[in-house]
Amino acid sequence: MARITASVYTSHVPLIGVAMDLGKTEEPYWKPLFAGYEPSRRWFAAHAPDVIFLVYNDHATAFSMDMIPTFAIGTGAEFQPADEGWGPRPVPRVVGHPELASHIAQSVIQDDFDLTIANKLEVDHGLTVPLSLICGQPRAWPCPVIPFLVNVLQYPVPSGRRCFQLGKAIRKAVERYDKPLNIQIWGTGGMSHQLQGPRAGLINREWDNRFLDRLIDHPAALAQVPHVEYVREAGSEGIELVMWLIARGAMADAAGGPKPRLVHRHYHVPASNTAVGHLVLEEPLEDPPS
Amino acid sequence: MPLDKPYLDIPGTTIFDAEQSRRGYALNQFCMSLMKAENRARFKANERAYLDEWPMTEAQKQAVLQRDLNAAIAEGGNIYFLAKIGATDGRSFLQMAASMTGMSEEEYREMMVTGGRSIEGNRVMGEDGSAQAHRQPQGSGKPRWKR
Numbered sequence: 167m168a169r170i171t172a173s174v175y176t177s178h179v180p181l182i183g184v185a186m187d188l189g190k191t192e193e194p195y196w197k198p199l200f201a202g203y204e205p206s207r208r209w210f211a212a213h214a215p216d217v218i219f220l221v222y223n224d225h226a227t228a229f230s231m232d233m234i235p236t237f238a239i240g241t242g243a244e245f246q247p248a249d250e251g252w253g254p255r256p257v258p259r260v261v262g263h264p265e266l267a268s269h270i271a272q273s274v275i276q277d278d279f280d281l282t283i284a285n286k287l288e289v290d291h292g293l294t295v296p297l298s299l300i301c302g303q304p305r306a307w308p309c310p311v312i313p314f315l316v317n318v319l320q321y322p323v324p325s326g327r328r329c330f331q332l333g334k335a336i337r338k339a340v341e342r343y344d345k346p347l348n349i350q351i352w353g354t355g356g357m358s359h360q361l362q363g364p365r366a367g368l369i370n371r372e373w374d375n376r377f378l379d380r381l382i383d384h385p386a387a388l389a390q391v392p393h394v395e396y397v398r399e400a401g402s403e404g405i406e407l408v409m410w411l412i413a414r415g416a417m418a419d420a421a422g423g424p425k426p427r428l429v430h431r432h433y434h435v436p437a438s439n440t441a442v443g444h445l446v447l448e449e450p451l452e453d454p455p456s
Numbered sequence: 457m458p459l460d461k462p463y464l465d466i467p468g469t470t471i472f473d474a475e476q477s478r479r480g481y482a483l484n485q486f487c488m489s490l491m492k493a494e495n496r497a498r499f500k501a502n503e504r505a506y507l508d509e510w511p512m513t514e515a516q517k518q519a520v521l522q523r524d525l526n527a528a529i530a531e532g533g534n535i536y537f538l539a540k541i542g543a544t545d546g547r548s549f550l551q552m553a554a555s556m557t558g559m560s561e562e563e564y565r566e567m568m569v570t571g572g573r574s575i576e577g578n579r580v581m582g583e584d585g586s587a588q589a590h591r592q593p594q595g596s597g598k599p600r601w602k603r
Contacts, residue, residue: 180549195569226536230488231481251491251543319536321463321473358572362535363526364594365468365587366553367564369572394462398579402469403535436568439553 168266168343171215173413173426174206174352175381175445176299178222180291181438183255186298199442202432203299206446209429210300213448216347217263218311219270219336221412222292222354223318225250228284234320235282237332239274240289240313241267248288257294257303263310266343270312273339279332289313296354299444318355318406322393326408330389333415340416353413355406357433358399359440368401369441375433377407378443382428385414403440417447424450465580468587472534480532483516487537496544523602525556547601555601558593 182199185191191200227248229235245260271281293313301308317323324332333351340349357377360368377400380388389411396405419425426447434442463471470476477484486507489495499506507517519527520541528538535552542552554564567573577585586594593599 226484226488226534226540227491231477231484231534231537234477249491251540319472319534320477321471360469360573361549361553362529363468363470363556363587364558364589364592365466365573365578366556367567367573368575368578368587369568370575371571373575392462397463397469397471398466399575402466402471435571438548438550439568441572 168340168345168347168349170337170340170351170416171348172350172448173417174350175410176296176354177356177440177442178292178295178354179437179440183291183295183298187256199434199437202434205430206300209446214308215350216309217266217349218309219314219349219351220293220311221314221409223316223406225290225292227290228287234317236317236324238282238284238315239267239271240284240287242285242287245287245289245313247294248290250290255294258306260289260307261310263312267312269343270339273342274335277335279335296352316409323405323408326389326391326411329408329411330415333412334420337416337421351413351416353410355409356404357441357443358401358404360401361403361439367439369435370399373399374441374443381410381414418449467578467581470529476532482510482512483533484537486510487540490540490544523600554597555599558597558599559595560597563595
């Protein structure tokens with residue numbers, strides 16, 4: 167039986183990818199940001215999963231205004247990094263897991279979540295920057311990745327409550343998959359940032375850190391926070407944080423199980439226009455045989 | 457009964473909702489077309505002629521020609537789509553964001569490095585924070601990057 171072993175949360179700021187691609191990570195501007203990911207890279211190397219289920223949003227790359235799916239799952243065999251206007255990132259192509267992805271699609275749709283199936287998809291910085299942050303710059307990504315896309319560009323985006331419920335449905339789907347795979351679920355985007363209008367540049371360190379506290383200890387209550395609190399307190403693009411609740415909802419405690427263990431927490435301002443937050447939560451070890 | 461839009465009182469912020477999306481469809485799809493190198497070349501060669509191929513309003517076309525992102529957003533533009541214009545011009549997201557605040561790139565970068573724009577006074581219209589209408593413009597920058 168497949169199982170979820172951990173969840174990882176991180177911002178996916180495009181300039182972070184640029185800094186890595188251009189070898190700028192040791193510069194004073196970037197060094198503290200990347201230093202905060204070192205413990206997670208070591209943890210990941212020791213706990214590499216068989217598959218990463220990566221929740222992110224497309225930024226006007228694969229989806230134009232022609233079609234705006236609220237939730238979409240990548241069921242293809244591979245996904246190429248997109249040219250977002252500055253040229254494609256020099257990162258490996260992303261290998262998918264069509265069998266598990268279509269299993270999850272079938273299970274989750276039967277559980278009342280209306281997913282769009284994406285067999286052909288170019289992936290943008292929302293997916294590749296988190297991989298770079300945690301996996302570094304390998305010649306090939308360490309395992310298959312299932313892209314899972316959430317509309318957070320056009321309002322109304324799905325509520326935190328629905329994202330949390332969706333996470334639970336994804337967990338159920340994984341547990342119904344009869345191959346012994348270890349799966350990590352990653353929630354990406356945020357934290358506070360606003361890229362538009364006279365309020366551009368907004369950062370709310372206190373709210374961000376309270377979000378991290380609540381995500382760790384009180385995720386079900388956090389899932390009740392309405393959209394308007396995200397956009398008012400964390401900026402118009404801070405709404406991306408609802409995606410973290412999908413990953414959090416997939417942890418055991420959301421289904422009545424034990425709480426996850428906090429492996430690592432990091433917060434840094436700024437990366438370009440954005441506050442960067444990062445968490446690693448690990449499921450508790452299974453009970454030893456009695 | 458009208459829809460609930462509790463975000464309309466946030467200062468200096470336009471939430472890209474279904475109504476804005478409807479208004480900006482052609483503008484945003486024009487932006488999306490700039491993902492292709494051949495379209496970027498055609499746009500650069502004659503911006504007005506390229507824009508005239510799209511069913512956009514004159515106000516939308518002027519916002520693009522002037523590189524006035526605040527105006528483009530008011531006309532239904534979405535920042536992630538508008539960013540394709542910036543990419544065509546070789547601008548970074550930080551430069552684009554700065555242009556919407558009235559700050560120069562240096563002033564804006566300095567604000568970010570020192571912790572970003574404070575939320576205090578910037579939650580609700582009528583407070584006294586830096587993003588409020590009576591505090592504009594915010595710096596010595598230009599609200600656009602082209603004449």
